[in-house]
Amino acid sequence: MYKIGIVTGQFGVDVASQELFEAASRVANARVVDPIQFSAELNNRHTIKVGSVEATDFNALIIRGLDFSGETDFQFEVFEQLDRAGIIIINSPAALQIAESKFLTSFILQEKGFTIPPSVIVQELDDAEAFLGEYEDIIAKPLYGFQGYGVIRIRRSEVDARSRIKWLLDEFKGICLQKYIPNPGRDIRAFVVGDQVVASIYRIARIGRWKTNIRAGARPIVCRLTTEQHDISIRASQGLGLDYTGVDIIEGPDGNYVLEVNGAPAWGGVMEATGRNIAQDIINYAIYRLDSGIS
Ligand SMILES: Nc1ncnc2c1ncn2[C@@H]1O[C@H](COP(=O)(O)OP(=O)(O)O)[C@@H](O)[C@H]1O
Ligand SMILES: [Mg+2]
The missing domain is CATH 3.40.50.20 (Rossmann fold)
Structure with missing residues (x-):
């Protein structure tokens, strides 16, 4: 055994x-x-x-x-x-290290040809302000955050735009700024185990809100992926070397954007919406690896 x-x-x-x-x-x-x-x-x-x-x-x-x-x-x-x-x-330490960092994840996804939101990673306020000069609606987030903590949306027109960025930078030292990608009030979470998408959901943001984290009150419902979304999910997971992951995709006005690839994703929302026993999928995959001697 x-x-x-x-x-x-x-x-x-x-x-x-x-x-x-x-x-x-x-x-x-x-x-x-x-x-x-x-x-x-x-x-x-x-x-x-x-x-x-x-x-x-x-x-x-x-x-x-x-x-x-x-x-x-x-x-x-x-x-x-x-x-x-x-x-x-x-997941392997190498893949975990990538998935934990919004810098490494975005960097490698972009290198591999995935569409990601235009982004900068900065440590100084001047560099952050330059980005706000380029885009009038942005998302700012800590480099190593999760579950939506510290993720804020800033419009250039807000009087306190600068001080909000400064606050985030003081708090986290390194932050990622991205163009806000307009979307239908939801994103897609595709749960990948090995080379299969075992379940996928929309995460519907609360009315009037934009954050789609389940922790932020978003609602999970079953989603049928397009062939392209399916393909993106598998390739993103394997591209980062993950054994299992939640791939987050935003449906932008001009196509699919990969937002995040998680190294230790929660699956409460996925299970609630789809009934899929994700834990069993992961354990079955581990056993398959052990049986076939793939270390
Ligand atoms: N560039 C973006 N455009 C639109 N919405 C975004 C963008 N970046 C993040 N969001 C929203 O904020 C949420 C949290 O951002 P994310 O990058 O996934 O950080 P976390 O690791 O904290 O979940 C996303 O689920 C999405 O709803
Ligand atoms: Mg996320």
């Missing part, structure tokens, strides 16, 4: 981790791994441990999150070394 670890420092509150644990328990020896339990022993032989167990006892680790009461850089470095040692890490 394979030994699969669900890695999270938040098991008690993270529903996705709990569902993964349940799904993994059905087909494997499942364990919850709090990354604060990692330690390394370097004494001729080098050993990474989870509590008193050698980490290499695990066949696969599904990373849901780090433990911020410990040293998160160390935790991430451990994942990189276990990945090198041939343990299946989902």
Whole structure:
């Protein structure tokens, strides 16, 4: 029986981790791994441990999150070394690092030919203001944010446009500014596992609002992807090297824009709208990788 670890420092509150644990328990020896339990022993032989167990006892680790009461850089470095040692890490540290950064994600997506909103990543107010000189309606967001936190919309005509950008910059040090892409009050979240879209939804923003994060109160409903959207989702996921992901697409006036590709997406909204057991999809995919020896 394979030994699969669900890695999270938040098991008690993270529903996705709990569902993964349940799904993994059905087909494997499942364990919850709090990354604060990692330690390394370097004494001729080098050993990474989870509590008193050698980490290499695990066949696969599904990373849901780090433990911020410990040293998160160390935790991430451990994942990189276990990945090198041939343990299946989902999502891989390399892909997680890209997906976490709005700079790296946009940079690589653009390099690979996807349409993304015109963007700048800046650390200084002057550079941010220059962008607002170019576009009169923009979105500003922290480089490493999630769930819509800190994402604001700024029109050039607002009297406090400058001070709002300055506030965000003071708060986050590095921010991404994008042209606001007009859309039908919704975006698309395509959930990809391996080389398949297992479910897709529209996220409908609340009336009069523009943010489509479920956390911001958006409503999930089933969506049928066009062939192009389907193709974009698979290619974006694979282009960034992700094993599973939520690809966010905005239907702009001139076509589809890829907004985001998430490294550890929540799937509450997707499940609610489609009934799909996403956790089981991810575990099945991990087992498939283990069975076929693709490390
Ligand atoms: N360029 C944009 N044009 C239109 N809406 C946007 C744009 N960027 C972000 N949004 C809206 O803000 C939400 C959050 O932005 P996103 O980049 O996905 O950050 P987060 O990682 O916090 O979810 C999106 O789901 C979308 O509704
Ligand atoms: Mg998002």
